[in-house]
Amino acid sequence: MNTKNFTVSGKIIWLSSLALGLLVAIPKLAERHFNGYETVVNSAVTFVFALFVWYYNILTLPKYTARDIVKGFSPIRLVKSLALGIAVMFLLACLQQLLIDQLDFGPAMLMIEARGVLVNICFYMFIHYLYQNYLHQKIGIELERAKMDNLAAQYELLKQQVNPHFLFNSLNTLKYMVENKDDHSVDFILKLSDFYRFTLESRKLDMIPLSEELNILDAYTFLLKARFEEGIDITINIDPAHYTSYIPPFTLQLLIENCIKHNIVSLDRPLHIRLYSDKDNIVVENHIQLKRTKESSTGMGLENINQRYLHLLNKTIGIHPTDSLFTIKLPVVYEYRHH
Structure with a gap:
């Protein structure tokens, strides 16, 4: 995915989301009364939510400008991401309840929401870390370009002097x-x-x-x-x-x-x-x-x-x-x- 010149490979996004969904399925596999259908639905909910967190946080990254290069960690953006994530996870919990009637909605919803908050925070921090590295690399490139432009200008000036x-x-x-x-x-x-x-x-x-x-x-x-x-x-x-x-x-x-x-x-x-x-x-x-x-x-x-x-x-x-x-x-x- 590419937004505002900041690039994260689509393979990383989809494979990491899939890996998270499979990770959630591991405890289910260890249960005595294993339910394959319930495990697949639970993993799918986590997979979809992970995709949402990835794309939402990347699309809402601040635009890079030369005057305001690094804004650092943004609590406001994190709170907005968590609030929207909780709302999306609630809708996914409702969908899971429709697909699996025997689940106790209260405890299941609470568990899914807690999982969503944890996933949201981890992904936000990871994306923020990648974006900060991207900014530092971009700053370094621009500084080198500026140095080269300045050296070229000084050389031309010296020739004219x-x-x-x-x-x-x-x-x-x-x-x-x-x-x-x-x-x-x-x-x-x-x-x-x-x-x-x-x-x-x-x-x-x-x-x-x-x-x-x-x-x-x-x-x-x-x-x-x-x-x-x-x-x-x-x-x-x-x-x-x-x-x-x-x-x-x-x-x-x-x-x-x-x-x-x-x-x-x-x-x-x-x-x-x-x-x-x-x-x-x-x-x-x-x-x-x-x-x-x-x-x-x-x-x-x-x-x-x-x-x-x-x-x-x-x-x-x-x-x-x-x-x-x-x-x-x-x-x-x-x-x-x-x-």
Whole structure:
């Protein structure tokens, strides 16, 4: 039988019920005045009741959810199962009385009800034990899957952080600045050094304060301005109250890199990128001016960020494209649950 992904073999259910029915027949076989008909009816009643207990308790198991993984032992469910079991056993006792007239209904009914309660409790505890094992296995599988997803996301992030194209372009820009004796050459070297120092310090962290992420972005923006000059305009207007919130490292840098990758950046057509607060979201927004020749893309940039938010917070980022704007909304994350 399969319910809510929890599986118990039908052979186990039917064979265990049959074995219980045969077990009940053993005392009858030892009696001096053995009555085969009465023994068969008595065993059949126990067999039917055991089947009922199996299927009822499996069908009423709580649904598995990631947020409410293990509810533990439920006295309420046990009481409901016992109450319904007593009612079903009473009906089976009445049926047994109809089939075997010579039985004294009072003592026979009491014995059957006591047997039913015992069977119900034993089966409930056994099913509960199987279900708890199932939950623990499912939790273990999901944890391993989450670890693998997180490792894959970190690997993809690391590859993008030390993007050889970005380093190549930065070194070319530096070469151009040195050849032209640009006064900002030293500042460029310092910012490039800061950026890669941030990369080494933050790559092992799941979350960093937004204030630190903005420091990374400041170094990255300086490098971009040195390369594109007035061809790129990045405006940051984030509420200072959000500076103490948390964000996966290099998220903003990756989003801006994604904007540059897909849009024209030139002095004639400057790319405008805005970062601002919108209630409980950090918004990254750019005007759409797509390149005529699209660069090769794996489609992993936004998916990588989305998977990290899903893994760490069980939330997803908002992606809102229009004809003129491309908007990404990142949920604001605080350290404490009550936020």
